[in-house]
Amino acid sequence: xxxxxxxxxxxxxxxxxxxxxxxxxxxxxxxxxxxxxxxxxxxxxxxxxxxxxxxxxxxxxxxxxxxxxxxxxxxxxxxxxxxxxxxxxxxxxxxxxxxxxxxxxxxxxxxxxxxxxxxxxxxxxxxxxxxxxxxxxxxxxxxxxxxxxxxxxxxxxxxxxxxxxxxxxxxxxxxxxxxxxxxxxxxxxxxxxxxxxxxxxxxxxxxxxxxxxxxxxxxxxxxxxxxxxxxxxxxxxxxxxxxxxxxxxxxxxxxxxxxxxxxxxxxxxxxxxxxxxxxxxxxxxxxxxxxxxxxxxxxxxxxxxxxxxxxxxxxxxxxxxxxxxxxxxxxxxxxxxxxxxxxxxxxxxxxxxxxxxxxxxxxxxxxxxxxxxxxxxxxxxxxxxxxxxxxxxxxxxxxxxxxxxxxxxxxxxxxxxxxxxxxxxxxxxxxxxxxxxxxxxxxxxxxxxxxxxxxxxxxxxxxxxxxxxxxxxx
Numbered sequence: 479x480x481x482x483x484x485x486x487x488x489x490x491x492x493x494x495x496x497x498x499x500x501x502x503x504x505x506x507x508x509x510x511x512x513x514x515x516x517x518x519x520x521x522x523x524x525x526x527x528x529x530x531x532x533x534x535x536x537x538x539x540x541x542x543x544x545x546x547x548x549x550x551x552x553x554x555x556x557x558x559x560x561x562x563x564x565x566x567x568x569x570x571x572x573x574x575x576x577x578x579x580x581x582x583x584x585x586x587x588x589x590x591x592x593x594x595x596x597x598x599x600x601x602x603x604x605x606x607x608x609x610x611x612x613x614x615x616x617x618x619x620x621x622x623x624x625x626x627x628x629x630x631x632x633x634x635x636x637x638x639x640x641x642x643x644x645x646x647x648x649x650x651x652x653x654x655x656x657x658x659x660x661x662x663x664x665x666x667x668x669x670x671x672x673x674x675x676x677x678x679x680x681x682x683x684x685x686x687x688x689x690x691x692x693x694x695x696x697x698x699x700x701x702x703x704x705x706x707x708x709x710x711x712x713x714x715x716x717x718x719x720x721x722x723x724x725x726x727x728x729x730x731x732x733x734x735x736x737x738x739x740x741x742x743x744x745x746x747x748x749x750x751x752x753x754x755x756x757x758x759x760x761x762x763x764x765x766x767x768x769x770x771x772x773x774x775x776x777x778x779x780x781x782x783x784x785x786x787x788x789x790x791x792x793x794x795x796x797x798x799x800x801x802x803x804x805x806x807x808x809x810x811x812x813x814x815x816x817x818x819x820x821x822x823x824x825x826x827x828x829x830x831x832x833x834x835x836x837x838x839x840x841x842x843x844x845x846x847x848x849x850x851x852x853x854x855x856x857x858x859x860x861x862x863x864x865x866x867x868x869x870x871x872x873x874x875x876x877x878x879x880x881x882x883x884x885x886x887x888x889x890x891x892x893x894x895x896x897x898x899x900x901x902x903x904x905x906x907x908x909x910x911x912x913x914x915x916x917x918x919x920x921x922x923x924x925x926x927x928x929x930x931x932x933x934x935x936x937x938x939x940x941x942x943x944x945x946x947x948x949x950x951x952x
């Protein structure tokens with residue numbers, strides 16, 4: 479990997495823009511109690527779950543309606559003040575950092591279900607609703623929203639970062655599951671993209687352009703997503719393996735055979751040890767796969783037996799089933815708590831998280847070399863992965879006061895990304911680019927593609943007020 483790319487995202491570039499007093503007064507006049515300059519509020523809105531830091535935004539506006547978002551953007555555009563959309567705050571790549579100052583536009587109060595169209599398997603929601611709130615709201619319809627990135631993220635944030643998660647191997651990512659949007663542009667104009675129809679050939683696909691744009695092209699105020707029938711039968715299983723390679727080979731063969739597994743998660747021995755301590759479990763402290771099967775009782779049984787046979791060929795053992803909702807919830811809660819378990823295992827540490835994804839046939843090549851490098855580094859780490867679709871995450875647990883540890887972890891990340899790109903993969907399977915992966919994006923797509931993205935950004939946001947300093951530099 480070239481030197482400029484390596485240096486491009488070690489720390490955010492801080493270039494604060496002045497926030498005119500006249501702008502703050504206009505904002506206070508329009509929003510009153512929905513506007514706050516209190517330091518504690520600004521600090522809360524100036525950080526995410528990542529390891530980078532920047533000064534807090536100058537002001538926080540709590541939007542409650544699309545009109546609020548429009549008015550905030552019109553004022554910001556008139557004065558050239560940056561606007562950073564904010565919801566659950568669970569991003570990892572510095573998406574929420576106010577690296578050029580400005581407004582944090584909080585949409586958490588925009589959390590209503592606007593319409594449920596059960597017959598068409600769609601629902602339209604405001605951006606601040608979280609995935610758990612959405613599933614609670616539609617549970618009586620016999621439908622559910624399957625995208626599960628682990629954190630109880632907002633639907634708007636998930637769409638903005640093109641999130642995926644544990645169910646992506648069967649149900650896809652937000653790219654496949656967002657049908658339509660209402661978006662407020664930098665000028666304050668609200669536009670609609672897409673429809674509730676299953677397909678369309680009408681003009682540019684603006685919905686796909688905006689999904690994954692990380693708040694740099696517009697602020698989402700309505701999101702229409704697909705729903706799916708709750709499966710008739712669900713069964714989860716764990717299986718321990720003598721090595722990571724054995725577990726990965728099991729996954730590769732399962733996917734290549736076309737088994738419609740719903741979830742397939744890899745947890746390395748380090749992570750199992752941390753999860754056991756954190757969640758008070760007694761899992762075998764070996765690499766394990768945590769799997770889930772959806773369908774009819776007969777199809778679930780057939781899928782599970784097929785995977786069990788494959789696992790046995792690679793030394794899989796201690797196959798355990800969890801068929802009741804309570805047992806499955808316990809297992810998946812442990813998986814989703816892996817990050818917090820890891821951070822607690824080294825008090826005071828911060829986690830530098832990786833997020834590569836490779837073609838399934840190259841998963842073992844990429845993963846095993848990366849494990850070898852991580853072991854040799856001496857830095858504590860955990861490894862989890864949505865390996866059913868070739869996506870995995872290392873979390874390097876560093877002392878935030880140690881430049882040596884941070885540099886070593888970043889170097890491991892560079893080596894991992896370079897390997898993934900060489901194998902036909904991507905620098906980010908689901909976390910997004912934010913600040914941390916700006917250099918990697920250039921390596922992955924090339925200057926021409928980044929130039930095309932930059933041209934789109936400049937056309938839609940000529941004053942560069944929408945989440946500036948993210949994805950690429952202008």
